[in-house]
Every structure is written in C-alpha cells, then in structure tokens.
Amino acid sequence: xxxxxxxxxxxxxxxxxxxxxxxxxxxxxxxxxxxxxxxxxxxxxxxxxxxxxxxxxxxxxxxxxxxxxxxxxxxxxxxxxxxxxxxxxxxxxxxxxxxxxxxxxxxxxxxxxxxxxxxxxxxxxxxxxxxxxxxxxxxxxxxxxxxxxxxxxxxxxxxxxxxxxxxxxxxxxxxxxxxxxxxxxxxxxxxxxxxxxxxxxxxxxxxxxxxxxxxxxxxxxxxxxxxxxxxxxxxxxxxxxxxxxxxxxxxxxxxxxxxxxxxxxxxxxxxxxxxxxxxxxxxxxxxxxxxxxxxxxxxxxxxxxxxxxxxxxxxxxxxxxxxxxxxxxxxxxxxxxxxxxxxxxxxxxxxxxxxxxxxxxxxxxxxxxxxxxxxxxxxxxxxxxxxxxxxxxxxxxxxxxxxxxxxxxxx
Numbered sequence: 001x002x003x004x005x006x007x008x009x010x011x012x013x014x015x016x017x018x019x020x021x022x023x024x025x026x027x028x029x030x031x032x033x034x035x036x037x038x039x040x041x042x043x044x045x046x047x048x049x050x051x052x053x054x055x056x057x058x059x060x061x062x063x064x065x066x067x068x069x070x071x072x073x074x075x076x077x078x079x080x081x082x083x084x085x086x087x088x089x090x091x092x093x094x095x096x097x098x099x100x101x102x103x104x105x106x107x108x109x110x111x112x113x114x115x116x117x118x119x120x121x122x123x124x125x126x127x128x129x130x131x132x133x134x135x136x137x138x139x140x141x142x143x144x145x146x147x148x149x150x151x152x153x154x155x156x157x158x159x160x161x162x163x164x165x166x167x168x169x170x171x172x173x174x175x176x177x178x179x180x181x182x183x184x185x186x187x188x189x190x191x192x193x194x195x196x197x198x199x200x201x202x203x204x205x206x207x208x209x210x211x212x213x214x215x216x217x218x219x220x221x222x223x224x225x226x227x228x229x230x231x232x233x234x235x236x237x238x239x240x241x242x243x244x245x246x247x248x249x250x251x252x253x254x255x256x257x258x259x260x261x262x263x264x265x266x267x268x269x270x271x272x273x274x275x276x277x278x279x280x281x282x283x284x285x286x287x288x289x290x291x292x293x294x295x296x297x298x299x300x301x302x303x304x305x306x307x308x309x310x311x312x313x314x315x316x317x318x319x320x321x322x323x324x325x326x327x328x329x330x331x332x333x334x335x336x337x338x339x340x341x342x343x344x345x346x347x348x349x350x351x352x353x354x355x356x357x358x359x360x361x362x363x364x365x366x367x368x369x370x371x372x373x374x375x376x377x378x379x380x381x382x383x384x385x386x387x388x389x390x391x392x393x394x395x396x397x398x399x400x401x402x403x404x405x406x407x408x409x410x411x
Contacts, residue, residue, distance in 0.1 A: 104215075108163065109126070142176035193216070210240055213243070237290045
C-alpha cells in the first residue's frame with residue numbers, strides 16, 4: 001500500500017467514527033445512572049466552576065462559547081478516571097458512535113482513497129447493491145467534482161459529513177474514467193457496511209474475514225458461511241486480523257453458529273455480579289477451522305478467539321492479540337449526549353481474563369519486520385490467491401495448517 005494514501009470507508013456515510021469505537025465492547029443501556037458514594041457536584045464545586053467560567057469570560061484572549069465550556073467540563077469528569085475506554089460523547093459524537101455499532105448509516109455505499117500530495121480522490125470499493133453501484137460508479141473512478149465543488153479541494157471527511165447531514169436529497173458526482181467525464185446522480189439512503197468478506201481457495205478451503213462486530217455481522221457471517229458450505233468447503237479460515245472488536249451481542253450471535261454447547265464468555269463487575277453468555281450448540285462446526293489473529297485483534301475479536309481456543313474447535317495462527325479484557329456500557333443522558341465507561345471484566349470459557357496479556361496463538365507467525373503491516377486486510381484478500389500468499393506470510397501459514405488438518409481428518 002502506498003504511504004501517501006488516506007482511507008475513508010463508506011463514503012458519505014460518516015464512517016470516520018470506526019476509529020472512535022476502536023476495540024471497545026459495547027452494551028447500550030437506557031435510563032439514568034444513580035450516584036454512588038459522595039457526589040462530586042456540590043455547592044462548593046459548582047461555585048468553583050462558576051468562578052473559573054467568569055475568569056475565562058473576562059480574561060481569556062479569544063471569545064469562548066459557554067456550550068463548548070460545558071462540554072469540556074463533562075468530558076473532564078470522565079477523563080479524570082484515567083481510563084482510555086471511558087468518555088463523554090456530545091450529541092453529535094454519540095450519533096456517530098451508534099451508527100458505527102449498528103453498521104448502518106446514510107450514504108451512497110462506496111469507499112474512497114485520497115492521495116495526500118495531489119489530493120486526487122479515487123473510488124476504492126463500491127459496495128454491492130449500493131446506491132453508488134446502481135448509479136454506475138465503478139472501482140478506480142476518479143472523483144473529479146462533488147456537486148459544484150472540485151473534489152481535490154475537499155477532504156474525504158468533509159464530504160462524508162456533508163452527505164450524512166441530510167441537507168441534500170441527491171448527490172451529483174463528476175467522475176473521470178479512461179479520460180472521459182461521466183456525471184452520475186445518486187440518492188443517499190441507508191447503507192449497511194459490509195464487514196464480512198469471503199471466498200473459496202484452492203483445495204476446497206474456505207476463507208472468511210470479519211472486519212468488525214456490528215449489529216449486521218451475525219447475519220453477514222451466516223450468509224457467507226452458508227455459501228462456503230454450499231461450495232463444499234472442507235476447511236475454514238476465519239481472519240480476525242485488525243478487527244478492533246465491537247458489540248458483545250454480535251460476537252456471541254456469530255459464535256452461536258459454530259460453537260458446541262457451553263460457555264462463550266462471562267463478565268464480572270466491581271460487586272462480583274456475574275453475567276454469562278452461553279451457546280446452545282445447535283450447529284457446531286464440523287470442518288477443520290483456523291482463526292487468524294494479530295496484535296490488532298481486540299476486544300470482541302478476542303472473545304471470538306478465546307472461545308474457539310478454549311472449546312478446542314480451531315487452531316489460532318498469527319501473533320498474540322491486543323489484550324483488551326474489559327467491558328464498557330454506554331449510558332444516554334436524555335439530551336442526546338451519553339457517557340461510556342468501563343463496568344466489568346470479561347473471562348473466556350476457561351475463566352481467563354486476557355486484559356493486558358492478550359491471547360497467544362497455537363502457531364506463531366510474525367509479520368516480516370521489513371514490511372509495513374497492512375491497514376486493510378481486504379487489500380490483500382482480493383488479490384489472486386498466489387499473489388496474496390506471496391505477500392501474506394501469515395495467511396500462507398494458515399493455509400498450510402488448515403490443509404494439514406483437512407488431510408488428517410480424511411485419513
């Protein structure tokens with residue numbers, strides 16, 4: 001991948017929030033959060049905050065909006081916890097957060113890349129069945145104009161926010177394709193981000209990549225998994241590299257499709273309250289399985305890897321995972337904003353909390369030190385197989401391991 005590229009998934013869909021989600025594991029709980037112990041908000045602290053506000057208004061060099069100060073004060077309360085996974089979300093950021101966990105958003109359904117030097121924007125991927133595809137947009141098209149503005153004068157995030165704002169009923173793009181200008185008009189609509197990709201490999205091996213655990217992941221996984229089985233896959237590789245995590249319910253519903261009966265994961269809060277998530281085991285996987293992980297496989301991705309490992313239904317290949325073994329809950333505050341905070345630890349079926357440690361693979365394969373780790377695994381898994389395996393030593397080893405497991409089963 002060229003170093004002078006920046007990426008935006010789900011063009012015009014507000015997908016920049018994926019990074020904000022990171023490896024965070026979310027529950028969404030509606031209601032109010034009762035205060036525990038002595039309240040921080042007292043007459044003394046309120047008086048001090050008011051005094052600071054007056055000092056800023058009187059002496060600060062620039063004008064300051066009171067709303068901005070208030071937002072900063074709320075954020076400061078969560079920042080005082082010293083927890084990178086806890087925080088305050090303004091109304092705007094909370095909407096983005098919810099969009100990212102749902103995996104749905106208003107947009108036209110394509111991703112694009114922008115050259116940071118020339119500012120040229122090209123279509124990297126056009127999602128199947130999306131408004132963009134239906135309008136005739138193709139991968140590799142250069143986006144020349146967005147409405148009446150030159151695309152090269154805009155940032156991809158600016159375009160995304162503009163579309164997501166809902167201020168326009170349709171979007172006109174001028175594209176460059178093989179030296180010709182092509183004008184398309186696209187009506188934005190609700191688009192589901194594809195987070196599961198699959199393909200068949202030689203020797204009747206199936207490959208399935210999960211980019212993130214959104215609300216749509218279980219159903220996308222089901223469709224891809226069923227299609228691979230229809231194509232007579234004798235073994236399966238599930239690629240969780242660079243998967244930052246996502247929803248607890250999503251990973252549990254996905255694992256329900258391959259695990260035997262038993263524990264998936266359980267959580268414990270500060271009071272020792274335990275919540276278990278179990279699998280009924282109606283459709284345990286019957287073919288050899290390899291799960292590919294790396295140091296960027298986090299949170300819900302680690303729940304997946306940990307369950308597979310503890311139930312001994314698959315072999316982990318790659319490098320030790322990120323090591324995020326804690327759970328966050330999000331509490332709406334009633335005015336569109338919300339707070340998110342760490343509330344419990346999670347444990348694998350064998351009772352292991354992997355926070356700060358990660359999960360070690362059964363077969364360790366490090367990425368070559370002289371090669372940059374790919375930002376998007378899909379940059380490689382859409383290549384011709386031989387070219388892909390030449391560039392991806394972890395995938396090559398996964399194929400070798402899976403082929404051996406298939407051969408052993410057939411004996």
